[in-house]
Amino acid sequence: MxxxxxxxxxxxxxxxxxxxxxxxxxxxxxxxxxxxxxxxxxxxxxxxxxxxxxxxxxxxxxxxxxxxxxxxxxxxxxxxxxxxxxxxxxxxxRRWAVLGAIGWHPGNTHIHYDEKETRPDDRLALDPRVEDLRMTAVSILKRRELDYATNRYAPGFLTEFSSAHHYVQSGEESRHNSQPWSPGYGHIMLLNLRNVVDPLSRGVLVDSYDPDYPPLSYACDDAHRQGGIVIWCHNGQGMEAPVAAALGKLDAFNLFDPGWNDAEYDIYYRMLNAGFRLPASTGSDWFISSANRVYASTGAAFDYADWLGALQAGRTFITNGPA
Known part of the structure; x- marks a missing residue:
């Protein structure tokens, strides 16, 4: 050898x-x-x-x-x-593009490591750097008693994984399913949190007897009260998505997450046609298994608060390669 x-x-x-x-x-x-x-x-x-x-x-x-x-x-x-x-x-x-030089900085808003991950710290130390992401968000979620590896990280800025070039945070995916693997009300991503928004899940995602309550719009309000932002996940799947959009609860809209599903734009375009101008965002969901990223325009210097502001203002584009 x-x-x-x-x-x-x-x-x-x-x-x-x-x-x-x-x-x-x-x-x-x-x-x-x-x-x-x-x-x-x-x-x-x-x-x-x-x-x-x-x-x-x-x-x-x-x-x-x-x-x-x-x-x-x-x-x-x-x-x-x-x-x-x-x-x-x-x-x-060799770099073929340097989008940061013209003010565009990439992020991934939707990442979890599952219960089989044995080295989450080592993976999270590498993920943002291997993918050359300026903003990386892992998040807490609940499905029955599964002990997801990224649930160990408290909400907020993760100092031990961050640097001047890479901002890493932990957020929350608040969810409701009508069946174990079918969205009911839907799923939302909550970022820039100080504390967990309870409940993490409701209905069958907790157990067979948990009530289908409260609606996700309540979680949106709780997140906003602590300075968080709300992103609807999975191409707008879930019966509460148009309601939350009409009530002004959403800050952005994740498309083609997870990365292994076909991109679906029907719900997003219907919302745009109805006057709900939701900024486009994206992530990869389970691990970083795709190149999905959202670029936000903040100017040549990256600043996390400015990046979030650009996302909410709609100064974004999403891609898994072309720029």
Whole structure:
């Protein structure tokens, strides 16, 4: 066996950068470091890199693919591995766009880690950087007694995961389903909170006897009273969405979340046609399994409060790649 050492850098600055990496071994199988954080979700497998990685491989041709966010060009590098020894490869990622320079900054408003995630802190330390997000929001939610990994984070600013370039917060998804996997009133994302808005869920998401009460509009009011913002999730699914929009309870509207579902715009366009000019937003839902992001225009310097204000004012666009 031989060892592949990879170093990922920004082509312009030469600085190491976090990225997602796919290594295909000589047998064509995905290979990764034994302690790697792996991508969760559909599509090609990747592992996360903090700027360097090491993989044990056999002799033969190897293919390395490296990606970072959506403003860098993916890089694919072929490598011929020896039977023994060490092979070191530097992969330089080139930016094709620098939207921050013209005032547009990306965020993901909807992320959870499920009950099977064993290293949420390690994943959350990498997620915003690998995806090159300025604003990242994980959130608390309730489904019966499942112990979702991101429920450990209290609402508000998460200092330990944030930096001058990456603002990470914990919010809340307040929900009602009519059946275990069918939205009833719907789901809303509450961000910029100081405290949990109770109840987290109502009805069958709690247990078979929990009442279908209170409506989500009450949660919108509770969030607004503490300075929070309200985003309707999942393309407007849920019978309360048009009611909440008509009552002025919503600050934005998440489209194509989760990322593995087909995009649905029918409800959004009906709301626009009815005069409800809801700003477009998006997220990925379970883990970061897609490139979904919402860009908000705040000027060249990123400021979280300005970013939220731009989202509420509708100075946004949503994308999973094209800019």
């Amino acid at each position: 031989s060892k592949l050492i990879g170093v990922v850098v920004d082509a312009e600055t030469g600085q190491r950068v976090e990225s997602r990496v796919r290594v295909l071994a000589p047998n064509g199988m995905f290979a990764h470091p034994t302690d790697a954080i792996l991508k969760v979700g559909p599509g090609a497998p990747f592992f996360y890199s903090d700027g360097s990685f090491e993989v044990e491989l056999g002799k033969g041709p190897v293919q390395i693919t490296v990606e970072r966010g959506t403003e860098y060009e993916p890089a694919t590098v072929p490598v011929q591995m020896p039977s023994r020894g060490v092979k070191t490869v530097e992969i330089a990622l």
